Amino acid sequence: MYKNFFRYLISAIFLLGFSVNSNADFKVGFVYVGPTGDHGWTFQHHEGRNAVEAAGIKTTFVESVPEGADAERVIRQLAQSGHDLIFTTSFGYMDPTNKVAKDFPNVKFEHATGYKREHSNVSTYSARFYEGRTLLGHIAGKMTKTNTIGYIASFPIPEVIRGINAMTLAAQKVNPNIKTKIVWVFTWYDPGKEAEAAQALIDQGADVIMQHTDSTAPVQTAEKAGVWSFGQASDMQRFAPKSILTSIIDDWAPYYVERAIAARDGTWNQQDTWHGLKEGMVAMGPYNSAMGADLVKEVEQLQKDLASGKVHSFTGPIYDQKGNILVAEGKVADDGMLAGMNVYVKGVEGDIPK
């Protein structure tokens, strides 16, 4: 009897809370996988959040949220505490986001780099980072002396595999002898492990290091060893001024501002956004002068062609490791195929961990 009474009381308080909140200011929540000071992935999302704040919209963020059960708790907490729009900014938040979205139909959710939109209040968005990887591949193919490119990979998801493939295809085009060596570290963020992986690749003869992890440890290791590297997610140049050839920069700010304003004004609708160099969601850091003027010019031209659509990162013929055709000659890979990519192209060594 009393138990029930308390239950009603608690739900009444909750309902009251909600009604108060819905009248209160419009609020946007952000969930980050790393600390805002990682100078990589999370740092850039945080810059996007700052832009939303600058546009006069209230925001909150929670950093270093592990992918998994904790993520659901944090997302639910944000939804309960009156946030109207929630950005969940890592692939592993995909299922938790959809789960919470089901229970909060009035809250809008935006999940980065995922593909599940199980409820009408979930949108997904991502950037065509692979266009950046194509540029890195082109540069790496020209710069390597050992014909070995070292790649530090995080988790075997389509996003990461797409990057490996795009890079390898572009490098092969300028240097048919290229080899891509991959080390999986199974983390987005562990400087010690990332540094050890970079060192292992360098010891194995790689003279260009590329990372799909978030800390600056690999570029610092490359700088120390005197090999080339590329910044990931943000401009990491000041961490390794000699070694970094360029960085792939994620610019989420315009998208975040646009979506936050749309949600506030009631014009938000579900969508799947995939922007690239053309829209500016993917940008390139300054090119290192060590590349030489000719190569810089070449890469800048390629960057323009990728942006205009004249060149596509995945233009046929593309074969998988066994030699089966993936994309026919003269065709380009469609977005569906890119989104679900789970095989290596020919020329990549090793197997994808299952």
Add this chain to the structure above:
Amino acid sequence: MSLDISFIGILIGSIMASSVPLILAASGELITERSGVLNLGVEGMMIIGAISGFALMVITDNLFIAIVGSMLSGVIISLIFGFLTQSLLTNHVATGLALTIFGIGLSAMLGKNFVGIPGKEFPILFSSLRESIPFFGPILFGHSIVLYFAFALPFLTNYFLKKTKLGLVVRAVGDSPVSASNQGINVILVRYCCILYGGAMCGLAGAYLSLIYTPQWIENMTAGRGWIALALVVFATWSPIKVLIGALIFGGITILQLHMQAIGFRIPVQFLSALPYLMTIIVLVVISRDSRKIKLNTPTSLGRIFYKEK
């Protein structure tokens, strides 16, 4: 893949570099445990050492102050543990766990303003010899002073425990504090000293990570290495030399599994990632089978609270 002799030298060099924090922290904890005190706060003391060292480096721009400061910070935080367990007679296990949780939280708070600042290059010794001598060059030369200290430490510890009078005192206190006390040894004072020494070594281990190995500060950057150091002490049956062997095996297989991936061995990556833990335990269990020797090295009153009746 090139398996030539100079490559193996480079490989051993990186393995040594990755084992340093484990050797330092485990050697410090070993002394603490040999005096009969079980301090589970290794991870917490390491992370405090990491942030203190990095912060001092940024503020003073002096690496010497940073290193000494990190050891001092380890001493200060272990003093809390010492006061609680030795003077207030709290439970060792619970207090140690609390120390770890406290250390991780405090370091995150202190470190807020130091995230994303590039570290300073730590001077390495004999870098020219490293390049000029094949194989032995990368093993023996081109390391930081802390690495040389770390590799000397297990031998010094061994000598201290076995050959010096003070070492005998520490062992006596760890084995039978009551008899030691009856002999006129100030058990509490000895244990305090051992706790503070352990704290200093853990602080230094943390500073090695944030100043030398990956020169930057990020939250939780010790990433569980303190727990591995703790386990090493037990599996090495409180023998300093076996601690060194265990740390090298752990560091070695961690690095080797990354190399095996880069080479393209067709072994599931998940299995490779678990390998360092498995191999370290197996090897240490095998080399420490002699139960008589285990008894000789095990501090019999480990973790037990001692107080002198007045």
